[in-house]
Amino acid sequence: MRLDADATGATGATGPLAGVTVLDLTAVFMGPTTTMMLGDFGADVVKVEPPEGDVVRGIGPNGNRGMGPVFMTANRNKRSVVLDLKTPDGKEALLRLAQAADVLVYNVRPAAMKRLGLDYETLAQANPRLIYVGTFGYSQRGPYAPEPAFDDAIQAAVAIPHAAVMNGADVPRYAPVTIADRSVGLYALGVICAALYARERTGRGQAVDVPMFETMAHYVLQDHLYGHAFVPARGGFGYPRILNAHRRPYRTKDGFACVVVYTDAHWRDFMTIVGRREMFETDPRFATIEARTRNIEALYGLVAEELERRTTAEWKAALSAVGIPLFAMNTFDSLLADPHLAEIGFFQEVEHPTEGRIRVMACPSEWSDTKPGIRRHVPRLGEHSREVLGELGYTAAEIDALLARGVTREPPGA
Numbered sequence: 001m002r003l004d005a006d007a008t009g010a011t012g013a014t015g016p017l018a019g020v021t022v023l024d025l026t027a028v029f030m031g032p033t034t035t036m037m038l039g040d041f042g043a044d045v046v047k048v049e050p051p052e053g054d055v056v057r058g059i060g061p062n063g064n065r066g067m068g069p070v071f072m073t074a075n076r077n078k079r080s081v082v083l084d085l086k087t088p089d090g091k092e093a094l095l096r097l098a099q100a101a102d103v104l105v106y107n108v109r110p111a112a113m114k115r116l117g118l119d120y121e122t123l124a125q126a127n128p129r130l131i132y133v134g135t136f137g138y139s140q141r142g143p144y145a146p147e148p149a150f151d152d153a154i155q156a157a158v159a160i161p162h163a164a165v166m167n168g169a170d171v172p173r174y175a176p177v178t179i180a181d182r183s184v185g186l187y188a189l190g191v192i193c194a195a196l197y198a199r200e201r202t203g204r205g206q207a208v209d210v211p212m213f214e215t216m217a218h219y220v221l222q223d224h225l226y227g228h229a230f231v232p233a234r235g236g237f238g239y240p241r242i243l244n245a246h247r248r249p250y251r252t253k254d255g256f257a258c259v260v261v262y263t264d265a266h267w268r269d270f271m272t273i274v275g276r277r278e279m280f281e282t283d284p285r286f287a288t289i290e291a292r293t294r295n296i297e298a299l300y301g302l303v304a305e306e307l308e309r310r311t312t313a314e315w316k317a318a319l320s321a322v323g324i325p326l327f328a329m330n331t332f333d334s335l336l337a338d339p340h341l342a343e344i345g346f347f348q349e350v351e352h353p354t355e356g357r358i359r360v361m362a363c364p365s366e367w368s369d370t371k372p373g374i375r376r377h378v379p380r381l382g383e384h385s386r387e388v389l390g391e392l393g394y395t396a397a398e399i400d401a402l403l404a405r406g407v408t409r410e411p412p413g414a
Contacts, residue, residue, distance in 0.1 A: 014042060014370065014371065014373070015040065015041040015042025015043075015370055015371065015372040015373060016041050016042060016367070016370040016372070017038060017041040017042040017043040017193075017196075018042035018043075018370075019042075020038070020042070020043040020044070020102045020103065020196065021043065021044045021046070021100060021101045021102050021103070022035055022038050022039075022043045022044065022045045022046065022101065022102065022103045022104075022105065023046055023048060023094075023097055023098060023101045023103070023104040023105070024045050024046060024047040024048060024078060024105055025048050025104065025105065025106040025107075025108075026105055026106060026107040026135065027049075027054040027055060027056070027107065028054070028055065028056055028107070028181070029056070029070075029074065029151065029178050029181035029182065029185070030107055030135055030151075030180075030181040030182070030184050030185045030188075030212070031105055031106070031107035031135050031185065031188075032047075032054070032056075032074040032075055032185075033074055033181065033182055033185030033186070034105060034135065034185040034186075034188040034189050034192070035047070035078065035105055036074050036075060036076060036077060036078070037185075037186075037189045038103070038189065038192065039076065039077025039078050039375075039376070040076075040077055040363045040372045040373070040374070041372050042370070042372065042373075043102075043103075044079070045077060045078040045079065046078070046079050046081055046097065046101075046384075046388055047075065047078040047079065047080045047081070047379065048081055048082075048083050048085075048094065048097070049080055049081070049082050049083075049381060049382070050082070050083075050084060050085070051082055051084050051406060051409055053066055053082075053381040054071060054075075056068065056070045056071045056074075057071045057381065059071065062355065065355070066380065066381050067354075067355050067378065067380065071378070072355075072358065072378045073361070075378050075379070076360065076374055076376060076377065076378050077374060077375055077376045078376065078378075078379055079376070079379060079383070079384035079387070079388060080379035080380065080381055080382055080383050080384055080385070081382065081384055081385045081388040081389065081408065082381065082382040082385050082408045082409045082410070083407065083408055084406060084407050084408070085116050085118070086116070087405075087407050089402060089405070089407045090407045090408070091116065091117060091118070093389065093392065093394075093402075093407075093408075094118065095118075095123070095126055096392045096393075097388070097392065098118075098123045098126055098127055098130060099126050099127050100127075100392075101127065101130060102129070102130070102131060102196065103130070103131045103132075103133065103192055103195075103196070104123065104130060104131070104132050104133065105133045105135065105188070105192070106118075106133070106134055106135070107134070107135045107136055108136065109136050109137070109146065109148070110134055110136065110140055110209075111146065113134075120132045120207040124205065124207075127205070128204060128205060129199060129203070129204065129205045130205040131192065131195045131196060131199060131205045131206060131208065132205065132206070132207045132208070133188065133191065133192055133195070133207075133208050133209075133210065134207070134208070134209045134210065135184060135185070135188050135210045135212070136149065136209075136210075136211060136212065137149025137153075137154070137211060137212050137213060138211050138212070138213045138214070139209065139211045139213070139214055140209065140211075144213065149212055149213070151174075151178040151179070151180045151181045152174055154180040154212045154213055154216050155174045155175060155179065155180055155216075156172075156174075157213055157216075157217075158180075158213065158216040158217050158219070158220045158221075159220060159224075160174065160175055160179070160220065161173055161174055163220070163224065163238070163243060166238055166243045167242070167243050167244065167245060167247070168245030180212055180216050181212075183215070183216065183219055184210060184212045184215045184216065187210060187215050188210045191208055191210055192208075195208055223238075223239045223242055224237055224238045224239055224242075224243070225237065226238055226239055240293050240294065240296050240297070241293055241296045244296050244297045244300055245297065246297055246300030246301050246303070246304050247296075247300060249329040250303065250304050250307035250308075251304070251307065251308055252307050252308065252310060252311055252312045252315060253308065253309070253310055253311045253312075253314075254311045254312055254313075255311075255312050255328060255329065256312075256328070256329040257307065257312045257315060257316075257326055257327065257328050257329060258325070258326065258327045258328075258329060259303065259307060259315070259319065259324065259325070259326045260324070260325045261299075261303055261324060263289075264289070265322075265323070266322075266323075266324050267280055267286055267292065267299075268280050269322035269323075269324060270303070270319070270322075270324060271286075273318050273319070273322070274306045285298065285299060286299075312326075312328050316328070344362075345362060346361060346362050346364075347359055347360075347361060347362075348360050348361075348362060348374075350374075350377070352377050352378070353377060354380060354411075355378075358378075360374060362374075380411040381409070381411060382408065382409040382410040382411055382414075383410065383411055383414070385399075385403075385408045385409065385410045386399055386410055386414070389402070389408065
C-alpha cells in the first residue's frame with residue numbers, strides 16, 4: 001500500500017479537518033485514540049512527547065526500539081516533537097506552538113498543567129481561539145477531582161466488573177479491552193469537532209473537560225439504570241437481555257455462533273424452524289417484547305439448547321432465509337482473515353521507513369467527499385522535532401543548542 005504522501009512523509013491533507021492544527025499532549029491509550037482520529041480526518045497533529053517518550057512505546061514486540069505495537073496502532077498521522085516541559089525553554093516552545101494551534105488535547109490532571117504554567121487561562125491569553133481539551137479521570141467539581149485514573153479503575157468505578165457477575169461470571173471481571181479509554185477517546189473526538197464548530201460561529205475558543213468517570217457512568221447506565229430511571233424506582237437495575245448468562249455465543253454442532261432472536265417476527269420464525277410454532281402462539285412469555293424481556297434467561301436458554309442440534313452453516317442457511325442475524329464467532333486469527341474486511345481493504349500492509357513491513361487498519365468511516373486517510377507513518381520519538389521547531393522560527397543553531405541541553409531530541413541518525 002502507498003500512503004497519501006511523498007517519500008519524505010510530507011502530506012497534503014484533504015480530510016474534513018484539513019487545515020486544523022492539533023497539539024497532542026497525551027499518552028497511553030485514551031488521548032492518543034482521539035488525536036489519531038483527528039489526524040485521520042486531516043488535522044496536522046503534533047504529538048509533544050517528553051524526552052523519554054510516550055510510555056506505551058515500550059510495550060510489546062519492537063518496544064526496545066520505542067515502536068511497540070500498542071503505540072503503533074494509535075499514533076499514525078502524527079508528527080513527534082520532543083519537549084521537556086519542565087524546562088523554561090521547553091515551555092517557551094510549547095507556548096509558541098499553542099499560539100498557532102487550533103486545539104490542544106492533554107490527559108494529565110489539570111493541576112499538573114497548572115503547575116507547568118500551561119493552564120487554560122495562560123494559553124487563552126496567548127491564543128483566544130484555542131480549544132483546550134482535557135481528558136482525565138474525574139470532574140473537577142467533585143471530591144474525586146485529584147485522583148489518578150486508568151481504564152481498570154474507571155471500569156470498576158462504573159460497575160462493569162459487577163455487571164460481569166450479574167451476567168454469570170464467577171468473580172468480578174474487567175471487559176477484556178480498554179473499553180473506558182477507547183470509548184472516552186471516541187467521545188472526546190465528537191466534543192472536539194463540536195467545539196470547532198462552535199468556534200466557527202462565535203470566533204472564540206474555550207476549555208472543555210471530558211472526564212472518564214462521568215462519561216462512562218452515562219455510557220453504562222444507559223443500559224443498566226433500568227427501573228431506577230423512575231422515581232420511585234419501578235424495578236431493579238440492569239437490562240435483563242444483556243445481564244443474562246445465556247447471552248453469549250451459542251455452541252453449535254461444529255463451533256460457536258452469535259444469534260440474535262429479538263423481534264416478534266424473529267421469535268415466531270425461530271420457533272417455527274425448530275418445530276415449536278404452537279409454543280410461540282400459546283406461551284405468554286412470547287406475547288410481547290416486555291414479556292420476553294422479563295423471561296429472557298429462559299428463552300435464551302431454549303435458543304442455546306436448539307443451536308447445539310445443527311452446524312453453524314445449517315443455522316446460517318435457515319436463519320438468513322427469515323432475516324434472523326447470525327454471525328459465526330471469530331477468533332483473532334479468523335478476524336484477520338475475514339473475507340468482508342479483505343474485500344474492502346480494511347487491513348493494509350505498509351513499508352515503514354525504519355520498522356519494516358507493518359499492518360495498518362483503514363479509517364472505518366466512508367465519505368463521498370473530504371475523504372479521511374492515512375498520510376503519515378507512525379513517528380519515531382522526536383522524528384519531527386527539528387521540523388516543527390523550524391516552523392516556529394527557531395534557527396538551526398538554536399535547535400542544535402536545545403538538542404545539546406536535552407530540551408528536545410531527535411532519533412539517532414536523523
